[in-house]
Amino acid sequence: MIRFWNKRIKTGILTENTELDQELKAIRKEIKSLINKRFAGSLAIRMVDSGSCNACEAECNALSNPYYNLDRLGIYFVASPRHADVMLLSGVMTFNMTPHVLNAYKQTPEPKWVIALGDCPLAQAPFSPGFAIKAPADQYLPVTHHIPGCPPEPLAIIRGLLDFLKKL
Amino acid sequence: MRLIARYARQRATDFEIITVWDQKTEIEQLSLQQPSIKTLSKTHPAALWFERKMHDDFGIIIEDAFDNRPLVQQERFPDKIHPMLKSFQQSELEEAPFKPYKYETIRGDGVFEVSVGPIHAGIIEPGHFHFSQAGEDILHQEVRHFYKYRGIEKMLEGKSLSQAKSIISRISGNESIAYQLAWRDIQLQASGNELAQNSQKYHAMLLEMERIAHHLTDLGFIPNDAGFGAALAFCSKLAEDTRRQLKRLCGHRFGFDAVDFEAHTLDLEGFDSFLDLLEKEIAFFESWILGIPSLLDRFDTTGILKHYQALKYDVVGVMARASGVATDRRDTPFYQEHGFSIETQEGGDVSARFKLRINEVKQSIALIRKLKVSQVDKITLSDTKDGDYCAYAESSIGELFMSIKLKNGLINRFYVRDPSFINWQALHLMMPGNIIADFPLINKSCDLSYAGNDL
Ligand code: SF4
Numbered sequence: 001m002i003r004f005w006n007k008r009i010k011t012g013i014l015t016e017n018t019e020l021d022q023e024l025k026a027i028r029k030e031i032k033s034l035i036n037k038r039f040a041g042s043l044a045i046r047m048v049d050s051g052s053c054n055a056c057e058a059e060c061n062a063l064s065n066p067y068y069n070l071d072r073l074g075i076y077f078v079a080s081p082r083h084a085d086v087m088l089l090s091g092v093m094t095f096n097m098t099p100h101v102l103n104a105y106k107q108t109p110e111p112k113w114v115i116a117l118g119d120c121p122l123a124q125a126p127f128s129p130g131f132a133i134k135a136p137a138d139q140y141l142p143v144t145h146h147i148p149g150c151p152p153e154p155l156a157i158i159r160g161l162l163d164f165l166k167k168l
Numbered sequence: 169m170r171l172i173a174r175y176a177r178q179r180a181t182d183f184e185i186i187t188v189w190d191q192k193t194e195i196e197q198l199s200l201q202q203p204s205i206k207t208l209s210k211t212h213p214a215a216l217w218f219e220r221k222m223h224d225d226f227g228i229i230i231e232d233a234f235d236n237r238p239l240v241q242q243e244r245f246p247d248k249i250h251p252m253l254k255s256f257q258q259s260e261l262e263e264a265p266f267k268p269y270k271y272e273t274i275r276g277d278g279v280f281e282v283s284v285g286p287i288h289a290g291i292i293e294p295g296h297f298h299f300s301q302a303g304e305d306i307l308h309q310e311v312r313h314f315y316k317y318r319g320i321e322k323m324l325e326g327k328s329l330s331q332a333k334s335i336i337s338r339i340s341g342n343e344s345i346a347y348q349l350a351w352r353d354i355q356l357q358a359s360g361n362e363l364a365q366n367s368q369k370y371h372a373m374l375l376e377m378e379r380i381a382h383h384l385t386d387l388g389f390i391p392n393d394a395g396f397g398a399a400l401a402f403c404s405k406l407a408e409d410t411r412r413q414l415k416r417l418c419g420h421r422f423g424f425d426a427v428d429f430e431a432h433t434l435d436l437e438g439f440d441s442f443l444d445l446l447e448k449e450i451a452f453f454e455s456w457i458l459g460i461p462s463l464l465d466r467f468d469t470t471g472i473l474k475h476y477q478a479l480k481y482d483v484v485g486v487m488a489r490a491s492g493v494a495t496d497r498r499d500t501p502f503y504q505e506h507g508f509s510i511e512t513q514e515g516g517d518v519s520a521r522f523k524l525r526i527n528e529v530k531q532s533i534a535l536i537r538k539l540k541v542s543q544v545d546k547i548t549l550s551d552t553k554d555g556d557y558c559a560y561a562e563s564s565i566g567e568l569f570m571s572i573k574l575k576n577g578l579i580n581r582f583y584v585r586d587p588s589f590i591n592w593q594a595l596h597l598m599m600p601g602n603i604i605a606d607f608p609l610i611n612k613s614c615d616l617s618y619a620g621n622d623l
Contacts (some may be wrong), residue, residue, distance in 0.1 A: 003456060004398065014405060047291045051316045054619050055341025055422045058385070061289045062411070065404035079289035095261050096242045097294060097315045100286050126334040129398055131261050132319030151341070153421060 014066040033069065042074040043165070046084035047117075050101045050137065051094035053125075056118040060088070062154045066109040075161060081107040086164075089141070090117045090123050093134040096113050105141055113144045116163055125150050170495075171482045173569050173585040174218035176226045178254050183226065188558075188569065210453070214482045214593045215431035217336030225252035225321075240314045240622075243267050250323055272310040274300035279307065282604060286315045293618035297607070304603040305530060309596045316622035324474035324582040329355050332579060337424045338622030342587060345378040346563030347620075348427035350570035350584070357588070358552040358574055361429075365543045368502065370432065373539045374423050375561070376532040380446070381410040383525040383532075386615045392456060393609040394466040399457060406449055413442050431546040439540075441561035447533050453621050454526050467519040471598040481594035485566015485587045487614050489570055490524045491516035492559070497562035506538040521613040552577055555620065563587060565617060586620030 003014040047060055060077070070076075078084050081104040093101065105114065114137075119125040121137040131134075137143060145167060146159030170190040177184045183198040185205055196205065205222075206228050210216035219230045220239035225248040232235070238245070238309035246264040250256060273281055280301050286294035320339060326333045329351070336351045337344050349371055356363060363371075388403030411421040416435045418426035453556040457463060473483070488495050494510045511527045513520035558571040566587030573581040591614060598610050 007452065007456075036606040048287060049293050049316075050380065052293070053320055053338040053344075053621065054293055054617065055338075055424075057291050057293065057342075058422075061385070062408055063406065064400075066401055067405065067408055075292055081287075091316070092318055094315065094317055095245070097286065098315050099244060099263075100294065100315070104287055125338060127318060127320075127338070128323050128335075129259060130319045130323045131256075131258050131349060132317050132322075150338070151422070160364045 015069045015072070022088050027120070028102050036127055042076060043086060043161070044078045044080045044084045044085045045088050045161075046078055046104070047088045047090070048081070048101055050089055050091035050097045050117065050121065052091035052120055056090035058119070059151045059154055059157060060090075060117070063157060065154075068154050068158065070089050070158065073158070082109065084108050084112070086113045086115055087141075088117050089121050089143075090138055092120045092127055093137050093140070095132045095134055098134050098140065101137075102140060113164070113168075114141045115160070116143050116146045117157070117160075118147070118149055120150075134151070169481075171208070171590075172567070173571075173583070174215055175583045175585075176222045176228055176252075177581045177583075178226065178252070183228065185222070185228070186571075188571075192407045198228070201505075202229075203227070206231055207233050207447070209235075209415065210234070211600060213480065213484060214499050214590050217589060221338075224250065226250050227253070240317050242314065243269060243621060249500065255410055257320075262318060269312070271298045272308065274338075275299070276302075278302065284607075295618045297611075299599075299604060299607075300442075301604060304605070306599040306602055306604055311592050311595050311601040313592065313618060314622045316384055316619050318583070318623065320623040321574045321582050323583075324579050327579050328577060329358065329387065329574070329579070332582070334425055336584075339584065339623065340563075340617045341422055342380070342382045342617060343563035343565060343568065343586070343620060344424045345375045345427065346561040346568050347570070348423070348425075348582070349375060349561040350559040352427050352567055352569065353426050353561075354572050355448050355549070357559070358572075359549045360553065361547055361549055364547055367429070367544045367547070368542045369539045369541045370434070370544045371427055372503070373536050373541070374418055374426055375409060375538070376536050376539070377414045377417065378423055379564040380529050380532050381407050381414065382615075384410060387453070387522065387525055387529070389612050389615075390467075390518065390609065391463055393612050394459070394463055396463055399453075402449075402453060406446060409442060409446070413439060429547045429549060431542075432544040432620075433576065434542050434544070436496070436540070436542055443533055444538060447530070450526065450529055450533075456521075461586045464519065466606070466609065467516060467522055468515075470518040470606050471602055471613060472515070472517045472596060473598050475599045476486040477594065478516070481590070481597065483566075483591055483594045485591065486521060486524060486528075486564075487564070487591050487594065488566065489513065490520040495567065497560045497567050505536055508535060518609055519611040558584070566591065584620075584623070586617055586623075588616035588618070588621040 006029050008126045116122050145164040172188040174187045183203050185196040187194045222228045224238050224240045243266050244263045282299040285296040294315040298310040300308040336347050339347050340547045384403045384407040387402035390401035415421045473491045475492045478488050478493045490513045492512055492514045494512050496510045513524045556573050561568045569585040571583045
């Protein structure tokens with residue numbers, strides 16, 4: 001453990017893009033009453049994969065690495081739709097997955113929002129339409145915001161989430 | 169013999185059932201009216217999913233099957249639909265009334281069932297795991313997938329090889345380069361072209377970068393699933409460094425669409441120091457993590473896949489090598505010239521898979537140093553010739569098999585067997601004797617793909 005703490009102290013803090021903190025501070029002020037009323041200062045996201053290639057998930061996981069450290073912005077990924085404000089939807093809405101996605105949406109308490117992550121949910125990324133794909137997702141769910149990319153890079157996801165907050 | 173794949177193909181007057189072994193390929197012809205075959209699953213248990221899928225896809229009857237349940241077609245899938253038949257041209261499916269799926273369970277006094285998924289608690293892909301439990305102890309587990317079934321095989325029919333590429337690139341995000349390499353080899357066979365040495369090296373380099381990024385992610389998540397978050401912070405930083413380097417090399421963090429036949433000049437600034445740093449950090453990581461007894465206590469003897477089980481289930485990739493089965497598609501003269509030798513471990517447990525990944529990262533770093541090129545030449549492809557082609561690649565999970573039949577220059581049948589399709593079927597062997605709380609740890613130590621499996 002001593003070795004670990006030595007390493008820890010030597011490495012210091014790696015978090016980048018602290019300019020986003022400033023931006024978020026500004027947004028926080030702007031929509032303070034809204035975020036306080038609705039999100040109590042933090043935004044809880046439930047990620048739901050409706051048939052992705054897994055790269056969109058990988059980029060969401062990357063949001064917690066020391067460079068991005070999403071938690072510091074008060075944005076958290078939660079384990080259950082019942083704890084979530086936002087459903088972050090990736091993938092092409094497969095025939096087999098659609099009922100489960102709709103169920104997860106139903107389980108999310110009001111007020112709730114759906115954000116489409118990556119090019120899959122609304123535009124099927126490069127996949128051609130087919131019998132097993134039910135995209136675009138906005139036929140079934142009220143998609144409030146879209147974060148484009150294939151996959152959107154971590155920084156693009158953070159920016160997308162901030163844009164979503166501004167939109168509210 | 170090792171079973172690699174078993175799949176069907178519809179022709180004008182018959183079905184062909186193709187069984188690919190490591191030493192030979194067998195083809196059986198069936199009539200279109202009454203197609204039926206005998207099961208191989210009595211001697212090769214992993215044949216089961218191939219055959220169940222064949223029934224769902226084509227309606228082929230498995231005469232002496234002991235498991236007739238649908239595989240890909242779930243509870244709301246309409247009856248009597250076999251989407252891979254040429255006559256199936258529907259662009260949409262109507263939801264049918266719910267037909268319950270009968271899970272494999274163990275019954276007895278005090279035995280209960282635990283259902284997990286398809287949506288899981290973390291940021292991971294959907295799939296279902298069904299446990300029979302005696303208290304905390306797992307008695308049996310059934311893996312049930314295909315929630316992500318996108319119908320890729322059908323989708324690619326009627327496309328040219330070049331049109332298919334960006335879809336093939338995105339079948340499984342973590343294995344994109346491996347999929348593209350299989351595509352590349354088929355393209356080269358079909359057009360009768362040779363790859364320039366420097367582009368072969370460049371592609372191999374990308375494949376090792378993909379492996380490093382994926383292995384590092386796992387090396388962080390495995391200790392994290394045992395409650396040790398610091399390892400995840402450490403490795404996810406390194407994985408991010410790797411993705412950024414990959415982007416500098418090929419323009420994309422996952423290498424989507426990166427494998428091509430164009431000329432490239434690589435941006436290698438800072439690349440050597442990245443490799444040096446990675447090598448140092450992984451050595452630190454190894455001695456740090458393997459020096460924490462409470463963590464090893466969770467890893468050792470957890471989720472054992474025994475050597476004979478790995479052979480019996482025809483397991484491939486990391487799972488096989490961690491159980492002492494030396495199988496790796498990179499075991500070719502090209503890789504050997506660059507210093508490759510197959511890494512294996514004996515234990516077959518979480519520890520073995522963890523250590524194997526560390527050693528493979530080290531080996532990949534060494535390989536990349538030798539493979540490094542700064543310039544890649546363009547090759548001009550000739551027109552493709554019709555025929556049956558197949559290719560292999562070793563993804564970060566294991567052996568990938570792809571087969572494409574070209575007719576009139578277009579894909580007539582696309583088939584791919586992700587390493588996960590075989591390996592998922594052996595996952596349940598690791599469960600008995602473990603507690604359910606160790607399942608995430610065991611599952612992560614194998615880190616199989618759902619997307620590549622479900623297609
Ligand atoms: S948008 Fe692209 S990266 Fe994301 S799931 Fe779809 S194919 Fe994969």
